Amino acid sequence: QGRLEESGGGLVQAGGSLRLSCAGSGSIFSFNVMGWYRQAPGKQRDLVATITSGGSTNYADSVKGRFTISRGNAKNTVYLQMNNLKPEDTAVYYCNGVLGGLAPVWGQGTQVTVSS
Numbered sequence: 812q813g814r815l816e817e818s819g820g821g822l823v824q825a826g827g828s829l830r831l832s833c834a835g836s837g838s839i840f841s842f843n844v845m846g847w848y849r850q851a852p853g854k855q856r857d858l859v860a861t862i863t864s865g866g867s868t869n870y871a872d873s874v875k876g877r878f879t880i881s882r883g884n885a886k887n888t889v890y891l892q893m894n895n896l897k898p899e900d901t902a903v904y905y906c907n908g909v910l911g912g913l914a915p916v917w918g919q920g921t922q923v924t925v926s927s
Contacts, residue, residue, distance in 0.1 A: 813838025813887065813916065815906045820921030827925070828894045833906030833918055835887025842908035842916075845889040847880060849902035849923075856905065860891065873899075896925045 819831040831847065846861035860870045860880040868880055879892040887908060893900065906918040 813840075813908075815887070815908055815916055815918035817904065817906045817918040817921040820904060820923045822924045822926065823896055825897055825925055825927050827896050828892070829896065829923060831891040831893065831904055831906075831921060831923075832883075833889045833891075834885070835908060835916075838887060838910075840910055841886050842910050844909045845882065845887070846907045846909075847889070847891045848905045848907055849900075850905070850920075851902040854902075859904070862889065893923070896923075898925045898927045901925050 847859040850856040
């Protein structure tokens with residue numbers, strides 16, 4: 812199924828923006844659904860946004876209107892544009908890809924820290 816690798820995390824002040832990227836490699840297939848999840852210290856990993864191969868998107872209520880997920884032209888590439896960031900957005904952000912009924916593929920995560 813290949814691998815996924817995230818990039819673009821960092822430290823930003825509240826109200827700022829970041830763009831996360833996720834690039835896939837090693838697979839000849841395109842994921843049906845790709846998504847972003849996040850995990851804050853001591854909390855479970857939660858859905859942030861998903862996008863299907865047809866372009867349908869889904870967002871967590873907490874990020875609607877601030878975050879935008881999109882797929883790149885390269886196979887198994889997905890982005891997350893994050894605007895108006897808040898301290899509560901601080902977490903490790905993980906990229907995810909799903910192909911049919913197979914187990915999802917996860918990236919290693921990228922840290923996003925939003926200071927107040």
